[in-house]
Amino acid sequence: MPKERRRLRRAVTGWAFAAPFTVLFVVFSALPVVAALAMSLTDLRSTDLRNPFAVDFVGLDNYTRLVGDELFVKAAGNTLIFVVVGVPLTMAVALASATGLNSGLLRFKALFRVGFYLPAVTSIVAIAVIWRFLLDPEAGLLNNLLGLVGVDGPNWLGDTSTALPSLIVMSAWRNFGFLMIVFLAGLQGIPVDLYEAATIDGAGRWQQFRGITLPLLRPTLLFGAVVTGIGYLQLFEEPFVMTRGGPLSSTLSVSYHIYNQFGFGNYGYAAAASYVLFVAIVGLSVLQFRLLGTRGDS
C-alpha cells in the first residue's frame, strides 16, 4: 500500500524533527511538573536522595501544614499585596506613558521608548543591588535628594512599613517599560477615524480616552495585567538581595519561602508550596482566557 507507506514515512520524518526537543523537554520540563505534585505528597528530604525507601507517602499533610505555617501565611499575604498593589501601579504608569508617546505631537519618540524599556532587559539582581544603594538611609541618593528639600527620609528597607512598598515601586519602575511597548502596539491598532469622529461630536480628550481607548484596549490591558501578575507572583530576587525577606518577614515572599524550605532540605514541603504558587498562576491565566472569551463573543 503506497498510501500507507507514505503516511508512515511522514510520521517518521515529523517525529525525527520533533524528537530531540521532545525528549529534552519531557525529561527536564514536563516530568518535573508531574514529579512536583507527586513529591508534594511525600515527606521527601534532602537526606533521602540516596535512600529512596525512607520516603513515605503522607497524603495532603504538607498542604495542611502550609495552612498552619505562620511564615507561609505571612509570605502569601505579602505576595498578594505585592501583586494587588504592584500590578495596577505598573499598568497605570505604562498606560500613561504609552498614551503620552502615542499622542502624535512628539519627536524623539524612539529615544523615550528605548529609555523606558531599558530596565526590563537588565538582571533583577543587578537592579536590586543598585536600588539597595539608592535607598540606603545615609549614603543613598533618594534620602540625600529628600534632604535637599528638608525632608528626613526613612530607612526605606529597614522599616516594616516601608520595605514592601519600596519593592513595589522598584518593580513598577523596572517593568512598566515592557507593558508600555505592549500597550503602544495596542494603541496603534485603534483606527484614527474613531477619534476624528469623536472630536467632531465634541468629545474632549478625557472622554475619548474613556469612551474609545479604554474599551478597545481591553484585551491588551488584560493580557498586560495577567503577564505582570504572573511575574509578580514569583517575587524572589528583590527580597533575596535587598532585605533577606526582612525586616520581621515583612518582605518574605512565597517564592522566597519555597527557596528557604528547599535550603533546609524539606523537599516535599517545598514542592507543596511551589504547587500552590503554580495553581495560583494557572488560575490567573485561566481567568484571563475566560474574561477575554466572554467579551469577545458579545
Added chain:
Amino acid sequence: MTRDRVARVALYAVLVLGLLVVVGPFLWMVLSSLKPEAEIRSVPPTWWPDTLTLGNYRDLFARLDFPRYFFNSALVAALVTAGNLLFCSALGYALAKLRFPGRRALFLVVLGMLMVPGMATFVPQFVLISNMGLANSYAGLVLPFLAGPFGVFLMRQFLLGIPDDLLEAARVDGAGEWRIFLRIVLPLCKPALATLAILTFLASWNNFLWPLVVATTEDKYTLPVALALYSVGQNQIYYGLLLAGAVVVVLPVLIVFLVLQRHFLRGIATTGLK
C-alpha cells in the same frame, strides 16, 4: 494653538523627568562604581567623582573571581542559546509544515508549559540533576534550559508565514526533508532565529534561581549568583564593589540592547500580541 503648545511642553517635561528617573539610577551606578568607598558614603554625595578610580574593578577582577563568573555566564548562555536555536527551529518546522500523528497534542503540551514558572519545577529538577550526578556542573546548569517552549512558539508562528509552495517545489525536485530544512527553511528563518538567539541569551544571562540552586561551589557561580551572594554575604556592605559588579552584569546587556533594540521589540510583538 497656544493650549496645544502648553500641553506639548507639559508632556515633554513629564516624559523627560520620567526618563531621568528610569535612566538616572544606571548613570548613578556607573559614576559611583568609579569612586572610592569613602567618597561613595560621603554626605552630601558628590555627583562627579572627586577621585576617579578603577580600584573597585581591580578588586573585582583580581581579589574576587569575577573573570571566572563572567566566563561561566557566557558559556552557559551560549550553550543554552545554541540548543534552543537547533531544537526549537526543528520542532517549530515540524509543527508548522509537517503532518504527523500527535502533532496537535505536542503543540498544546509545549504551549501549556509556557505558563509553568521555574519556581514550580526546580525542586524535582534539582533531585533529577543530583541523581544524574550533575549537581554543580556545567551540564547541570544547562540541560533544563536547552529546550524551551518559548522558542518553539516563536519559530512555529514565523514558519506558518512561509508559503508552502516554496517547500513543495523543493520536494518535487526530489529534495529530502533534512535538505529542505537546512538549505531553505533555516536561511528563511534568519530574522526569527536572530530574535530567538538574543532573547534566549539574555534570559540565560539574567537567570538566577536555577544557577543559585545548582552551583554550590564558587567556580560554578554565574554573575548574578556571585553578585547576589556577595551582596548578602558581607557583614559590612562595600557598595563600590557591588556597584562595579552590577556594571559588569548590566553593561554588556545594555550595549547589546541598544545596538539590536528592534529585535527585542519584535520579540515582544510576536509573543505578546501574536
